[in-house]
Amino acid sequence: MSDLPTVLITGASSGLGAIYADRFAKRGHDLILAARDVARLDALADRLRSETGVAVEVIRADLTDGADIGVLETRLREDDRxxxxxxxxxxxxxxxxxxxxxxxxxxxxxxxxxxxxxLAIAAAQTWSQRAAGGSIVNISSVVAFIPDSPLGLYSATKAFVQSLSQGLNGAFGDKGVYVQAVMPAATRTEIWERGGIHPDSIPGMMLADDLVDAALVGFDRRELVTLPSLSDADLWDAYETARQALIPSIRNAEPAGRYRT
Ligand SMILES: NC(=O)c1ccc[n+]([C@@H]2O[C@H](COP(=O)([O-])OP(=O)(O)OC[C@H]3O[C@@H](n4cnc5c(N)ncnc54)[C@H](OP(=O)(O)O)[C@@H]3O)[C@@H](O)[C@H]2O)c1
Structure with a gap:
């Protein structure tokens, strides 16, 4: 058993989750891998145990099912490893x-x-009560900034995940809980074919290994928002500055002049 914190990964049976599992195992962390496809999780767990010696547990969870979400939620609250x-x-x-x-x-x-x-709220509430704290990585997407993308409601869910991450940082960041929002651009994984989109129809896909390795650089630097595909980091700073500038001006007891009849 590792002295390092155990890493619980949802959606570890393919794509980014499976690569994160590989990288955290190679860093020496024990793992808990969750998804629906237990055969794939077991195959990954066997490989990682034999290659790295870490302990790997597999949990079958369909995270559209409230009871299965509850199992992982309880585990996060009760397993202090x-x-x-x-x-x-x-x-x-x-x-x-x-x-x-x-x-x-x-x-x-x-x-x-x-x-x-x-899952994020259960982890943050629990870890903010203990000295060791903890880290939450939420996988959002650059389409969070593109609500009118063809991905539609998916874009809206990813905007939610980014907002959730920033909110959790505000609530728990000074209590030992680090929260990272990772915002990939199009990356070559199974998500495209599962969604009925041929990946070759999307130009400029990032390789999944490159995405995860870049996101882990942001994780190690304790970045709050990691945009692996964005070369000009000043653009993100300008976006954040504009958002912050809006806040004092939208607190107003009176309707703005242009809405008065
Ligand atoms: N690839 C991209 O271009 C891209 C870009 C931005 C953000 N992202 C985000 O990256 C994350 C990982 O996706 P990916 O690109 O690696 O795609 P992927 O290869 O399709 O992986 C998705 C993972 O989620 C699991 N999953 C799907 N439905 C589930 C359910 N009902 N319950 C539990 N697990 C479920 C899948 O496992 P099972 O089928 O075994 O359950 C799989 O392990 C997602 O949050 C995605 O939105 C991806």
Whole structure:
């Protein structure tokens, strides 16, 4: 058993989650891997145990199911070996506004928003009460900044995840809980084909290994928002400065002059 904090990764059966599992195992962390496809999780767990010697536990969880979310939530509250949560499971299925229906909307929001919120809040509440603190990595997306992207409702869920991350930083950042929002641009994983989009139709896809390695540089630097595809970091600073400048001006007891009749 490792002395380092155990890392709980949702959506570890493929894509970014599986690569994060590889990287944290190589750093010497024990792992808890969650997703629906247990055969893939078991295969990854076997490889990581034999290559790195870390302990790896597999949990089958469908994070559109409230009871399964509750299992991981309870684990985060009760297992004091866990010190890193990677809130990574996500889908773009059901994102198109033209074809979304009740069940697809509910499924998308439960996985991308409700599960991510319940797990992050359980971890932050628990870890802010203990000396060792903890780290939460929330996988958002650059489409959080592009609400009118064709990915539609998916973009809205990722804006939520970014807002959640900044909010958790405000509430728990000074209590030993580090929260990172990772905002990938298009990255070559299964998410595209699962969502019915051929990855070759998207120009300039990042490789998933490069994305995770860059995001981990941001993690090690304790960045609050990590934008691996953004070369000009000044653009993000200008965006944040403009957002901060808006805040004092939107607190006003009187309607603005242009809304008075
Ligand atoms: N790839 C990109 O271009 C890109 C860009 C920006 C953000 N992201 C975000 O990156 C994260 C990881 O996605 P990825 O690109 O690595 O795609 P991926 O390869 O499709 O991985 C998605 C993971 O989520 C799990 N998952 C899906 N539905 C689930 C459910 N109902 N319950 C539990 N787990 C579920 C999948 O496992 P099972 O099927 O085994 O359950 C899989 O492990 C997502 O949050 C995604 O929104 C990706």
């Amino acid at each position: 866990i010190g890193v949560l990677l809130n990574n499971a996500g889908t773009a299925i059901g994102g198109f506004y033209g074809s979304a229906d009740g069940p697809s909307i509910e499924s998308l929001i439960t996985l991308n928003v409700t599960a991510a919120s319940r």
